[in-house]
Amino acid sequence: MRLKTHLLLWILLATVVPLTALTLGATRYSEVVYREGVAEDIGATLNTVVGEISRRLQSDQEILRGLATVPALQDYLPVMATAARGDLHPDFFERTARLAGFLGTFQGIVPGFAIIRVLDRSANTLVKVENRRRSPNVFDGIESYPYAEVELNNAEFVAGLEALPAGEVTVTLLPQSRIARREAGQSLPLLDYILPLEAEGERLGYLAVNIRGEHIDHILDFAPRVYQGQLLIAELNPDDPARDGVLLFDDAGGSRFSDPKTPAEHMDGVLGGRLSRAVAERPFGLVEDRGAGRAVYYTEFLPYPDQLVSWVVAMGVDLQALGAPFAGIRLAIWAFAGLAVLLALLFSTAAARTVAAPVVRLAAGLKAFADGDRRRRVAVGGMDEVRELEESFNYMADTLERARQERDHAERMATQSAKLASVGQLAAGIGHEINNPLNNILQLAKLAERGLPEGAERARQDLRDLREETLRASRIVRDILNFARQVPPRRERFEVGPWLEETLDLARQVAARARVRLQAGSAPGLELVGDRGQLQQVLVNLLLNAVQASPAESMVEVAARAGDGALVISVADRGPGLPETDRDRLFDPFYTTKPVGQGTGLGLSIGLGIVEHHGGTLTLENRAGGGAVATIRLPPDADGSE
Ligand SMILES: Nc1ncnc2c1ncn2[C@@H]1O[C@H](COP(=O)(O)OP(=O)(O)OP(=O)(O)O)[C@@H](O)[C@H]1O
Ligand SMILES: [Mg+2]
Incomplete structure (x- = not known):
């Protein structure tokens, strides 16, 4: 894997991924907490609504009980008692009118009491006031009684009435209301109230009220719509399948308690029936339809404690609106994560470049060095670790190179020594054998010269030449012996x-x-520890070589200086320079390019032997600008290698 990818992965794994996960987790947690708060707020609102509706229904019953005690009604009880015997009370019309007038005024004050009826024992209507107007009593034939409505021949209903406990309001559905519902398709959301009227233990009739829901609407209109929720109330009514699940109040559909003509919508339409199913399982809770983006919080209660009817009060909220702030935060987190990935990419690319470039350079250097470029070194710079690596490489290269040079030097010395040894042995043997005859020749030549008569100049010259040549031969022999002796x-x-x-x-x-x-x-002040004579011999040999190579009127420069922890002595000439061929044989014994009689080829090899015994080196190179330079390098204390 590439370094860049590595770095990127590490950055992502170490920072971006955990940070994103953490912030997303924190957001999720906050959302859960927020949703719990929402559930609490909405639950509290629903409970308030339920409480107020229940109180209002309860107070309706109290008001009805109070209504039964007002003088206009108490004055009407004797009329009812007369009616119970089938007679017409003398003040019937006057008192009926007075009661109706009072009830009309009362309706103005308590608008929910939509229709107020006073029924006789057989449930015929003696007084009926609707919308503050009295329905006139009519005589239905000569024999008949002046009723506003006649009992509906509902024997079962009348029998039920007789069983009602005195002084208590009963919640029921009057037959009239039932007919109205059926005929007009009205929803008539609220049940009717009926209260028996008695005097001295005798049941005289009933006070019956049809309740309209203005006041319930009022409560609901003022109920807070927290989180822009929408209220709805549905009825669950196992006794009346036609009303089971009908929406009595609905912000969304427009149903209202006071407007029974609204086409009744059904709870099954809410969240595709989920609300109905949830209510069947639990009396309060939450239904969510993520697809539709809606959640409905609901609670069920009994508006009339003695009836099987129950109402589901629910508030629906828009999930998208609820989650909008969190969706925004999430979007921001993802945007930041994206940005972070981008930055990480840029950073890892740059970092990889900074880190990898010197490594690549180093690798190239290593390869070149391994391929034989011994002078190859890498530039040192950059980060500490990389710098260390580069320095290590250079150090290794230096060490290897030094080791190689030392080995080469040792090899050269070994070969040279071997050469010197074998040649030396041979030369020493020959030298000894020749030395004595040469001495004899010299002595004899001297004797012969002394014995020559005056005037024999020619013979004298010949003998002198003989001595010269013999001396030269013995010098060579001495050189050879010196060379062979290796002192x-x-x-x-x-x-x-x-x-x-x-x-x-x-x-x-x-x-x-x-x-x-x-x-x-x-x-000035240079000092040397070594064999004064031997070193002098080396320098003389080098000087002779230089002079022999130099053209007339040229200059041979000798210099001694300290350099690189060594004493350096150089001899430079302006001669023709070193011969092109056999460059590596110059130090071999008896290698010479000079004509016979002028050079034996021992100068350099003897010199090299001496210098190396002093632990130094002797080199011969061409000079820039023509000529050659011989260089002796000696350790300052000339502490020889032996
Ligand atoms: N300064 C120089 N310029 C050019 N060639 C040189 C120089 N010094 C040495 N040489 C070459 O190196 C050869 C070997 O030198 P070396 O001193 O060993 O032997 P030689 O001078 O030929 O003989 P010898 O020194 O024994 O009299 C020489 O013959 C010559 O070719
Ligand atoms: Mg020489």
Whole structure:
């Protein structure tokens, strides 16, 4: 997986996901708490409505009981007693008119009492007042009594009336109301009240009232619609299937208690029948239809404690409106989460670039180094960890390179030593064998020269040449023996400046003959510990090589200085430079490019042997601008490797 993806995943897992989950969880929790509050508020509202309706229905009954005691009605009781015997009371019309007048006035004050009737014992209507107007009493034929309405031949109803307890209001449905319901399709939401009228223990008739629901509407109109809820009241009536489930009051559909003509809607229409099913299971609770986005809180109560009728008071709320603030918060959370993901993406890309770039560079460096580019190092910079890595790489490369150089050097020394050893042995053997005859030749040549007569100049010259050549041969033999002997260096501390001058003096004669100038420069106070003579021999060999390579009138520069913890002595000339071929054989014993008689090819190999015994190095390179430079590097105390 790529670094960027890794970083992104980590950021998402460590921050965005838990934060989003947390905030969403907190929002969900707040919503649940809020919904509980909503349920409480609505429940309280519903209970208030129920309480007020119940109190109002109860007080209607109290008012009815009070109505029975007013003088206009008490004065009417004798009329009723007369009527009970089938006679017409002398003041019948006058008292009937007075009572009707009073009841009309009363209706003006208590509007819910829509129709007030005074019935005789057989339920014929003696007085009827509706909408503050009295229905006139009529004589239905000569024999008949002046009734406003005649009993409806409902023997069952009349029998029921006789059984009513005295002094108590009974809730019922008058036959007249039942007929009106049937005929007009009216909903007539409220039941009627009936109160027996008695005097001295004798039942004289009844006071009956049809209640209209203006005052209930009034209560409902003023009930608070918390959370923009809509109120509805449905009737559950197992005795009357036609009214079972009818909506008596409904903010949404417009049904009202006082308006019985409204086409009655049914509770089954509310939330697709869910409300009906819920009410059948529990008398209060909550129904939700997420699809329709509505919730209905409801409670059921008995408006008339002695009847089977019950009412369901419910308040429906818009779920979307309720959840709107939370939907807004959720949207904001998702938007923030989206933004965070975007930022995380940008950040991880940038971070991956910063972290990966040096790693990629480092990898390239490693590969190049492994492929043989030994000088390859990486630039150090950036973050601490990366910097450490880069420094480690460079350190490793340096160490490896140093180790390689040391190994090469050791190998070279080993080969050189082996070469020197084998060549040296051979040379030493030959040298010894030749040395004695050469000495003899020299002695004999001397003797012969002494014995020469005066004037034998030619023979004298020949003998002198013979001696010269013999001396040269013995010098070579001495060189070979020196070379073969490999004497270990004697250590002493000496000052470099004077030593350098002394050494140059040894080569001055040869230089002068070749018309080459020698120039020496030494930093003051330089000191060296080593074999003064052996090192001098090395420097002389290098000077001779330089002079031999130099054209006339050119300059050979010798310099001594301290550098890199070593003493560096260089001999530079303006000659033709090193030969192109056999560059690596220059240090081999007996390798020479000089004509026979001029060079034995031992100078450099002897020099190398001595310098390496001092723990130093000897190199030969071409100079920029022409010529060659030989460089001796010696550790300052020349503490040899042996
Ligand atoms: N300064 C120089 N410029 C050019 N070539 C050089 C220089 N020094 C050495 N060489 C080359 O290296 C060869 C080997 O040198 P080395 O000193 O070992 O032997 P030589 O000078 O030829 O003989 P010897 O020193 O024994 O008299 C030389 O023959 C020459 O080709
Ligand atoms: Mg030489």
